[in-house]
Amino acid sequence: MSDVKSENRARFGVPADSMVFARGVRKSYSQLEVLKGIDLDVPAGSVACIIGPSGSGKSTFLRCINHLEKISGGLLLVDGQFVGYDLRDDKLYEVKDDLLCQRRAEIGMLFQSFNLFSHMTVMENLIEAPTQVRRIAPDQAKAEAEILLKRVGLLDKVDRYPRELSGGQQQRVAIARAMAMKPKVLLFDEPTSALDPELVGEVLQVMRDLAESGMTMVVVTHEIGFAREIGDQLVFMDGGVIVERGAPRQMIADPQSPRTREFLSRVL
Numbered sequence: 001m002s003d004v005k006s007e008n009r010a011r012f013g014v015p016a017d018s019m020v021f022a023r024g025v026r027k028s029y030s031q032l033e034v035l036k037g038i039d040l041d042v043p044a045g046s047v048a049c050i051i052g053p054s055g056s057g058k059s060t061f062l063r064c065i066n067h068l069e070k071i072s073g074g075l076l077l078v079d080g081q082f083v084g085y086d087l088r089d090d091k092l093y094e095v096k097d098d099l100l101c102q103r104r105a106e107i108g109m110l111f112q113s114f115n116l117f118s119h120m121t122v123m124e125n126l127i128e129a130p131t132q133v134r135r136i137a138p139d140q141a142k143a144e145a146e147i148l149l150k151r152v153g154l155l156d157k158v159d160r161y162p163r164e165l166s167g168g169q170q171q172r173v174a175i176a177r178a179m180a181m182k183p184k185v186l187l188f189d190e191p192t193s194a195l196d197p198e199l200v201g202e203v204l205q206v207m208r209d210l211a212e213s214g215m216t217m218v219v220v221t222h223e224i225g226f227a228r229e230i231g232d233q234l235v236f237m238d239g240g241v242i243v244e245r246g247a248p249r250q251m252i253a254d255p256q257s258p259r260t261r262e263f264l265s266r267v268l
């Protein structure tokens, strides 16, 4: 662990095993406050599931963790490092672009819309970032890509283009592509929401395997069954705040807040 990380952890009381550490995270778009003080601890190797109605700030929070948005207040660290800022001589500095890219490369993000490069084959999709950003030799990147494609059950699709694949297959490729960068944490923003119902299961199965292999994951999802089985913690967001959190099984069976109860009754 680098000195900066140990220093940050000591100073802010970040647990040694913390992957995502959020305290009072706020985010505003001009007058609109979208995140109103989010606290979250995601220990390394654990899965946090986030549920909540549309517009509650779930995507914005993931985008903050992934350096796609700058937080307006609070404290946010990924693996002991500030998101968007660096602390030097007791002052916070904005992270420079090159460092930002480096940090973002350590975080994988999956979207509802897959976002594969449509003009590239499956293999080209997987080796693009490792060879361009991480400067891995193409042969090595290909060998690693094959292992990942095997893992998501798509080794036979290496030379296909995204349009030749089903939505479920495309999302599995997207997950393999994210894993090719060896991320410290994977963020999922409703990864199965755009899929036909019969294709949801194969994507959740890949996510389950990743979780079981010890991958740290933050998953925004409406798949309550997945959250119950795979989640180490469940968070219910509404109106930019965390209304309730807890062990998934317990929270789903016996929600304490009327807002959680009402939401769960709609999605279950």
Ligand code: ADP
Pocket: 029, 032, 034, 052, 053, 054, 055, 056, 057, 058, 059, 060, 061
């Ligand atoms: P969720 O993912 O829970 O549906 P979002 O994080 O996407 O919620 O959005 C939360 C709120 O923030 C919504 O009111 C949305 O309109 C607003 N919002 C999100 N992104 C922007 C943006 N770039 N500019 C202005 N408002 C935004």
Ligand code: MG
Pocket: 058, 059, 060, 189
């Ligand atoms: Mg969203």
